[in-house]
Amino acid sequence: MSGRSIEQVQHCTTMADVRREIDALDDILVPLLVQRTGYMTQAARIKQADTEVRDEARIQAIVDRVRDRALAQGGQPDVLEAIYRGVMEASIAYEHREFVRLRAGHASDAAAQTAGSAA
Numbered sequence: 782m783s784g785r786s787i788e789q790v791q792h793c794t795t796m797a798d799v800r801r802e803i804d805a806l807d808d809i810l811v812p813l814l815v816q817r818t819g820y821m822t823q824a825a826r827i828k829q830a831d832t833e834v835r836d837e838a839r840i841q842a843i844v845d846r847v848r849d850r851a852l853a854q855g856g857q858p859d860v861l862e863a864i865y866r867g868v869m870e871a872s873i874a875y876e877h878r879e880f881v882r883l884r885a886g887h888a889s890d891a892a893a894q895t896a897g898s899a900a
């Protein structure tokens with residue numbers, strides 16, 4: 782089969798070659814991961830409860846999908862699963878922080894409103 786990502790891997794003779802190729806790929810990956818992480822803020826805003834942040838069914842669906850896509854590209858499903866589980870754990874931790882941050886001050890706003898209406 783042609784057009785698979787694994788076939789884009791360049792033959793290298795030195796570690797400098799290897800690292801130049803890796804840096805070039807990271808230049809593509811990092812902006813995409815920044816974008817992906819931005820959606821955690823959106824999710825944190827949309828979800829109704831902090832207990833909804835971790836969604837095991839969605840995590841499994843993503844793992845299954847990533848494994849399939851890795852295989853189709855000639856990659857290593859176990860390696861991609863491990864990478865994605867790491868990404869998702871970091872994303873979940875961030876989403877929890879965003880959930881709290883987006884609501885910080887709202888409780889005291891409500892308290893101030895209550896105090897105001899009582900006065």
Ligand SMILES: O=C(O)C(=O)C[C@]1(C(=O)O)C=C[C@@H](O)C=C1
Nearest residue numbers: 824834835836839840869872873
């Ligand atoms: O899909 C969601 O509910 C998300 O918040 C996104 C995401 C992800 O990183 O893709 C993060 C946390 C959830 O456990 C599942 C998936």
